[in-house]
Amino acid sequence: MADAVDFANDHAEYFLQLSLQRLAGLPEKPSAQFCEDCDDPIPLARQQSVAGCETCVDCQALRERRR
Numbered sequence: 457m458a459d460a461v462d463f464a465n466d467h468a469e470y471f472l473q474l475s476l477q478r479l480a481g482l483p484e485k486p487s488a489q490f491c492e493d494c495d496d497p498i499p500l501a502r503q504q505s506v507a508g509c510e511t512c513v514d515c516q517a518l519r520e521r522r523r
Contacts, residue, residue, distance in 0.1 A: 484508070491515050 487503035490496065493515040502509055511519065 493518075 485508050487507060487509045488498055488511075489503065491498055491512040492510045494512065496512050498509060498512050502513060509516070
């Protein structure tokens with residue numbers, strides 16, 4: 457029977473693997489300078505903080521609400 461230490465190790469390994477998968481899926485392309493949806497400029501702070509972003513904050517919020 458697995459004890460608490462084994463459970464904790466399995467739990468940590470699961471989240472490590474999940475994090476690595478997310479990192480592997482990050483976009484490799486640079487952030488867009490203009491929003492794909494509305495053509496407004498994307499602020500430099502967003503371009504730098506959200507690698508590979510394609511939309512401005514407002515349009516991204518609309519996309520997420522539609523999902």
